[in-house]
Amino acid sequence: MLRALKAKHKTMKLLYILIAGNVLSALVLAAPTDEDALNQDTPYIKELLRQAKAAEIESFLDQKTDPCKDFYAFSCGNYKRINSALNLQKDSTGLFETLKNGLNRKILKMLKTPHDTHDTPEDIQVKHFYESCLGIKELKFKEKLKRIIAEFGTMPMLEGSSWQEDDFDWVETTARINHRYGIIGIIGVEVTTDMLNNQRNIIYVVRQEFQLESRGMYLNNETAFYRQNYKAGLQYFFEGILEVEKELAMKTAKEVLDFEVELANGLVDNKEHHDLKDQLELLTVADLRKRYAPTIDIEKLIFVSMGEEISDQIYEFNRRYQQNVVEVIKRTPKRTVANYIFYRLIWKFLVKSGKSSTTLPKLCLTYTKKYFAKNLDNMVYRRYKNEKSSREMDNMWHQLKSTFREALLSSPELDWIERSTRNLAIAKLEAMTLELNNYSKENLTEDFADLNLQTTDYIENLRQVFQLGAKQMRQLFRQPPKPIEEAEILSYTPANNPIENTIKVPVAMLQPFYIWSDVYPNAVKFGTLASLIGHELIHGFDDRGRKFDDKGISTDWWDEKSSSNFLKRRECFTKQYGRYVYDGIQLKESTAQSENIADNGGTRLAYAAYRKWFESQITNSSSVNQVLAKETLPNLRYSANQLFFISFAQVWCNDVHPSLKALQVSTDEHTPAKYRVIGTLSNFKEFSKEFNCPAGSAMNPCEKCILY
Template sequence: MFGFFKGVALSAAILTGCVASGWSQQKTEAQPLTAMPYSPSLDLTNLDRSVDPCADFYKFSCGGWQKNNPIPADQSGWSVYAKLGDENTQFLWGILKEDAAMKQRTPVQQKIGDFFNACMDTAAIDKRGDAPIAAGMARLAALPDRAAVIAVLSRLQHLSSGNYFFRSGPDQDPDDSNKILVEVNAGGLGLPDRDYYLKTDPKSVENRTKYVAYVAQMLTLSGETPEKAASDADAILKIETALAKASLTNVELRDPYKTFHKMTVAQLSAADPVVDWSRYFEIQGAPGLTTLNVAQPEFMKAVDAELTNEPVDALKAYLRFHLVTNAAPALSEPLATADFDFYRRYLRGAKEQPPRWKTCVHGVDNHLGEALGQEFVARTFTADTKAKTVLMTGQIEDEMQVEIEHLDWMSDATKKEALRKLHAVRNKVGYPDHWRDYSSLTVKPDDYFGDVERALQFERARQWAKVGKPVDRDEWGMTPPTVNAYFNPQMNDINFPAGVLQPPLYDPKLDDAPNYGNTGATIGHELTHGFDDEGRQFDDKGNLKDWWTKDDATHFEERINCVRDEYAGFVVVDDIHINSKLTSGEDVADLGGTLLAYMAWKKATQTERLKPVDGFTPDQRFFVGMAQWACENARPENQRVQALTDPHSPGFARINGVVSNMPEFANAFSCKAGQPMVRAKACKVW
C-alpha cells in the first residue's frame, strides 16, 4: 500500500504501537469543534515574498506558513496535513463527547462513546496500575523450559497485540489477488528499524544505550529488581540485534519478489522446525492451512536459531518486555509516560504529551474507525465534493492514457498492458460502500484496557476469518477521517478518504487552479503509484506479474535513476541525505502526479478565459496551490527517524524536486536556465 503522505494520518500515532497514551497535565484552551474551520487551499499569508520562486519555490510558497506555524509541544513535526488532521481530531472530539453523554444512542454511538469515556477515565486506569497484564507477566516468568517458551508464542500472538519475534496474518496472494494467502513476516524489534541496531555512528550508539535503559525501566516498572532488569535489557538487545541482522532493509522491501516465497506448511516446518506450525495456524484461526507465503525465509531461520540457542531466561525476558511495552499506552501513567519519553520525546523530539482527549480520539479512530467514520462523513462530506473528486479523478486518468499512448520509449506491447491496467483501476472516494459491523465487539465505559484488548482481538479474528474466502475489493485500508490517501497494488485501486478532501487540501470556495494543483496532484500521485518501480510489477488484476518487455523495463529504470540521482543530492538533516533508493517510488509519483494534474486542469479549463487572481496568473496559482499542501516544520530528531524509515522525501524536496523538472513551472514564473528551479537535465518518467 503506497500512501501519499505517510505519517500524518489521524490514526498514525496509535498505529505505530510506540506512542504514549499517558496523561497530559498541560493546560490547554482547546475546545471541541462543532464545525470544521476553514483555510483556503491557496493562502497568501503562507508565502515568503522575499524569496525568489525560481531560487527556492518551496520557501517562496511556504516560508510564511513555517513562520506562523511553530511545532506544537506535543508533536514531533507540524505540517498542513498534520494541522488538518489535528482539526479533524478536535471535531471528532466534539462528536465523541456528545455520543458519550447521550441517553438515547444508536449502537454505533454507544460503542464509540463508551470507548472514549473509558479512555478518558484516567483515575480508573491509574487505580488498576499494571493489573491488566500482571497475570500474563507472571505466567511468562513461570514458564518452566524452552519448550514452554516456544509453545506460548502461538497463544501470545493470538491473544495479545505484542510484537513477538515475527508477524503473521492473511494477505492477498501475489499470484492470484482474488485469493487470501496467509503470510509470515519479520517482526520482533522494539526500535523503529533494523538499521538502529546495526549502524555504528555515535548517534546510533546513543540510541541503543537509551533503548537499553528504556527496556530496563519498563521491566522495573513491571516488578523486576533494577539489577535483574538491567541484565535482561542487555539480553533483549542481543536477541533483537540478531533479528535485525536477518531482516531485509527498507530498500530491499521495495522489491515485491524479495518478499514472496510461497511454500507449504510442511516445507516451512522442515525449514524452520522449532515452531509447531500446524498447531500455530490452528490457534490463529486457520486450521488445516496448507500453503502460505514466507516473506523473509532467512529471518525465520534467525528466529529458529534464537529460540534454540538463547538462554531460556533471556527468551522469557524478551517476551515479558514486549508484552509490557506494547500494552503500555493503555496502562497507568508511569508506564504510559515511560513509553512516551522514549519513543516520542527522545526518538522524535516531542516536548510534551498530547492532551488526553487527543489520545482518546485517536484510539477510537484506530479501533472503531468505520463506526466513528460514519459520524464524521455525515457531518463533513458533501455529495458535491464527492462528485467533483470523482470527475477530477476521471480527467486525470484520461491524461494518463494520453501520456502512455505517446511515450516514445515504450513499445506497443507494453503500452497495451499499461492501458489495460489503467482502465482497471478502481477509484474509491470518501468512505466505504458498506460500513463495518462491530456488533460482536463488547465496549464498556469503565474498562479501557479491556476495550483495547477486545478491539484488537476483534480485528485479528476479522482478519483471520478472511482465510479461504474471496477478497473483499470494497474494503478500505484507511478510516474515513484520515488525512491521507493511498494506492493498493494488489487491489489496483486508489483511495481518498473524506478526511483528505477538506480545506485547505480540497477547497470548494476557490477556483480550479489551486484545487487541481493540490487535490489533483494527490490523485495523480496515487494513480502514478500503479506505474512506479514497485507498482509497475503488478498487472491489471493486482497479480505480481512481469508485463514489460526487457527493453522497456531498461528504459524505465534509466528514467527512475535520473530521479534517484537528483533526490540523493538533497540533505534531510545534519549530513544525512535522502535515501533515494527508498523514496524513489514516492518521488516519481509526485513528479508524474503533478504533471497529470496540470494536463487535466489545462484540458478542463481550455474553453475558459482565466484571469489572474491576487497578482498570480492561473498557471502560477496551480503551482502555488500544489506547493502549499507540503508546508511543514520538523524537529531534527524526527527528521533522523524519517530519513531511515520513511519512503517519502521531506516536503521541501517533494516540491522543489518536482517543479525543477517541469518546464511548465519555469514558463509560469519566467525562470531562466541556470537558476536552482531549472534543471539542466530534467527528469521525466511518465
C-alpha cells in the same frame, strides 16, 4: 436585518482571525468560529473565503527568495516561523497534520457528545471504549497485566529464581498469544489476501512489528539516540508500571533491546526497492518445518496459531528474517526470550504516555482511532458529509484519467513505452477506480460480533477487541478475500491499493477550507487535491505498481524493451535524489524511487489536466477576463499557472522537530518535503517557463529526470 448584521459581525471577526491570525497556520481555515456562516452561498462569504485563502498563501511565502534558486524556500520560507514544531512542541507541522487535527476535533466532539439519534449501536460501543480509556487512572495495571501473562505462563523478570526454564517453549507461547490475541512476538501467522493472486486469502508466516520500524533505526550509529530513548521507556515500563526494582528493570531493558536489535538485523532495508515476488515463497508446512527445525518448530507455530492442521501451501515472507531468528535464538538465553515475548504481549495493553487530565483525551482518541478508525471515519462522514466536495473530487478524477489516457495514446514524451505495453497501461487505467474512504457500503455491524464494550475497564475492552480480531483473521482463511485496509493510516492520507487497482481518499481531505472550497480557483484545487490524487494514480505505474495488472493480479505485463527503458529512467531519479542533503544528512542513493516517481508524474499530470480544463473554459466563455479573475486570488500578483505551482509546493510546507529529523530520513520512504518540491519542479520545464528560470539555474537544470 438584525440576523444579517450579526452574521456580518461574525464573518468580519473571522476574516480578522484568518488574515491577522496566520500565526496559527492553516488551522485558522479549518476551525472557523461559525462554520455554518462560512457555508452561506453569498457573494460576500465567497469573497471573504477567497481573501482568506490568499492571506494564508501569502503568509507562507518568502517573496524575497528567488523562486529559480529554491522554490521551496520561496513558497514555504515563512512557514517554519509561523508553525515551528519545536516552539509548538509537536513532532511535525504541515498540511497533513492540519487535516488530521481538523478531523480529530470533529471526532472528539462526537465522542464527547451524549448518545443521540445519529448513533448506531456500534457507535455507542466505540464511545464506551473511548470513555474506558479516560478512566485508566483508576485501573490497577500491574495486577491486570500479570493476569494476562498468566494466561500463557510466567515472566522471568517477575518470577525471579522460581522461574522454570524447562517449562518454557517459546514457539508454543508466541503461537498461543497469536491465536488468542492476534499479537505476534518474534514470528507469527497472519491470514490476508494473496498479494500475488487477489482471488483468494492465504496464510503468511511473518515477522513481528518493530517499535523503531526500520533496520537502520536499530543498526545505524546516527540513530543510537532513539535506541537509548527506547531503552529508557522500557526501563520506566518495568520499574514504574510492573514495579520491578530499578537494577533489574535496567538489566532487563538492556537485554530486551539488545535482543530486538539482533532480530532487526534480519529486516530488509526499506530504502531499497524489493520486488514483492522475491520476498514471498510458496511452501508446504512440511517444507518450512525442514527448513527451520529444530530451532523453530514451524508446524507447531502454524497449528497452534490457526487452531487446526494446515495442508494448503502457505507464504513465507522475507526468508532472511527467519534465517536470522534461528541464529539469534540459538545464542540467546531462554530467560531473555521469555521476557521479550511477554513484554511484547503486555506492551499492547498500555496507554503509553502521560495520564494528565489535559493530555489524556487526545491520547485516548489516538487509541480509539487505532482500533476503530473505520467507525470513526464513517461517523464523521454521516454527520459532516459534503456532496459538493464529493462531486468535485469525482470530476477531478475523471479529468486526471482522461488526461493520462491521452498521454498514453499519443504523447511523444511516453515513446519510451512500446505501443503494446501502452495499450495494457490504458486497460489498467480504465479499470482503476477512486473511492472515498467513508465505509458507507460496509456492514460495520459484523466487526462488532460478540463485543460488549463497557465504560469501566479499558484492559478488558482491549482483550475483547484483540480476541475478536484474532478470531476473524483466522476465519478469513475459509472466506473469499475482502479489501485490504490499514484504516488508521487511510484516515488522513490517500493511498493506491495495487491488488485492488483502487485509489482510496480519506474523508479528512474533503473537509472544507483546508485545500478545498468551491470558491477557490481551480489552480489551487488542481495544485493540491489533483496533484495528490495524481500521485496515487501514478503509483499504479511506478516500479511497484507496474507489477500488477488491471485486475490487481501480480504479473509482468511490460515488454522487455519498455521495462529496460523504465529502469534506465529510474536511475536518473536515484542519482538526483541521492545528491540532496537534509539537515546535514546525506540522502542515500536508493533504488526505491516509487514516491519520487509518483511526485513527479502526479504533479505533471495534475498540471496537464488543469491546463486542459483552463483552455476549455477560455474557449467556452463569453468573458475571458472573468475566467482569469476566477483563477487568481485577490491581492496576489501571481498568474493562474504560477498559483498552481505555489499551491503544489505549499502542500509540502512543513517543519519537523530537530530531534526527529534523523528518524524521518531512516524510516520514511518519502523524500523530505523540501526535496519533494525542489526535485519535482526542477524536472518540469513548464514550471521553469512560468517563473522565467534561466537554463542551468538550480530550479531549471539542463538534465531533467522524466518518466510520466
